[in-house]
Amino acid sequence: MNALLQTIRIGIALASLCALHAAQAGQSMLLPEGTVTLIRATSAFNVDTPIALQPGDLLATDAHGSAQIEDSDGTIVALGADTRIAIDAAPHGDALALLSGWIKIARPHTGTSDPLSIGTPTLDASLRDGAAVLHATRDMTALFIEAGSMTLALPEHADAHQPLDGEHYAERETGKPLVVGTRPATSFIAAMPLPFRDPLATSATPAKAKPVAPAQGRPATYADIADWLVAPLPIRRGFVARFRPLAQNEPFRAQVRQNLRNLPEWRRVLCPPPAMPRRRAGSPVQNQSTEVES
Template sequence: MNARTLLHTLRLSVALACLCALHDAQADQTMLLPEGTVSLIRATTAFNVDMPIALQPGDLLATDVHGGAQIEDGDGTIIALGADTRVAIDAAPHGNALALLSGWIKIARPHAGAFDPLSIDTPALHASLRDGSAVLHASRDMTSLFIEAGSMTLALPDHADAHQQLDGEHYAERETGKPLVVGTRPATSFIAAMPLPFRDPLALSATPAKAKPAAPAQGRPATYADIADWLSAPLPIRRGFVARFRPLAQGEPFRAQVRQNLRNLPEWRRVLCPPPAMPRRRAVSPAQNQSTEVES
């Protein structure tokens, strides 16, 4: 093999390696596919999204009252969002996680294999789905779900050490502060309110493989109204909000609005009313100590 052929082979190998790396990176992306306009809070900026976009941990999503969306992960997981639904893309120690503040979602996961379970936090219930499909609805005071297939592990936020595993064709609901209720048939009210598309199996979107995820259009600083319900939500993800949204509290009217709601946001008190700085002790040099001893 001459030098020119060797150089060509090396270039081809590098190009193939880069192509494979790009493919793997795209496969690992979690994509949002809006049906209508979806509100996105990323870091401290608010966006209106109406095109496919790659999601990031910490993103807060809200569908409008006439829209919806689908989230697709590189492992084949599909999460459908109903209208008027708010979810957060959380970062779990092992695997993926969602926080469902309110609204409807349907989840479908292929046979798990080596994949870690998908964790779902709601105000009244914590769920973990390894594979199968399930429909969940959450409000601030109640969570209800129906497991169509597979199995799901449930835990109560105030009794995190107590777990209950349910297999397919089981229904569970829990009102905040009350015991978990389990049955084999969904409640009539649950079926009546469930979005009609959720009665059918979920399928991956037909988005062309060459379509590139759009970057968010120019956004604006998030307002207190944008995140008020998240700031006071009884969800584990809330613990990181003070550090994340602290820069917004440097200006008005966000600072005044937080102050008005301190009863529900006690963790913000140190931001608005920081403790006084400790006085600095004046250093005394050895020469000064020696001088004092001589004078005495």
């Protein structure tokens, strides 16, 4: 009997371990070099150890920091300094929203994986396999495809796709057409982070991910998410519902009010329409005539 119970316990433990491994297998891991600011739900965290990422996470490196995101399918995304990126959701495959800064992506050829979508303020791209470097600001996006191929599209013409093979450069400013060439611009090369000149490699230290964000969090401030709130990116559409609880308190509410011109979708949060009067139970509904009495 004791042997049977011991066997059952071992079986349960192995099943739990396999379930935990399966649950973590599909997660992306953040490996910071320095401290990365993480906005998860409505809280902000300073992350300096490996952590499992979740859809909706907003990440920001500082002026001297960097980070690497590694996925179980072999995808690596390196973040340069002063970079802000979101783990977005896509109907098929994974998605990132690059608000500003530098990233380098490397994806192995598997033949079965869906493409990785990358949204920026002025250009959308998808990479099935290969390597590419991207730089984004609010007004311009530039990218160089080292290997593989990408599909590009303008946010305002999402149905018009333009494939682009490796060793091609593309850039696009707001309101201007896409410019494509075979050599990256001199300014692009000069500003690119030096580590991006080398192929990406997985972290030498095995990631020991935590299942949730660190406990030392705080409510996100307006300054933490101000640029995201006005970002010309599809992910912005979910921010009112997500960050609405923050608007119940000052100074967040006052800061949103000061910027309502750029945040029209928040007007109903600060100035909700008057509630409709409640009809008393049992009272008849009067027919309203549209005729004009003579």
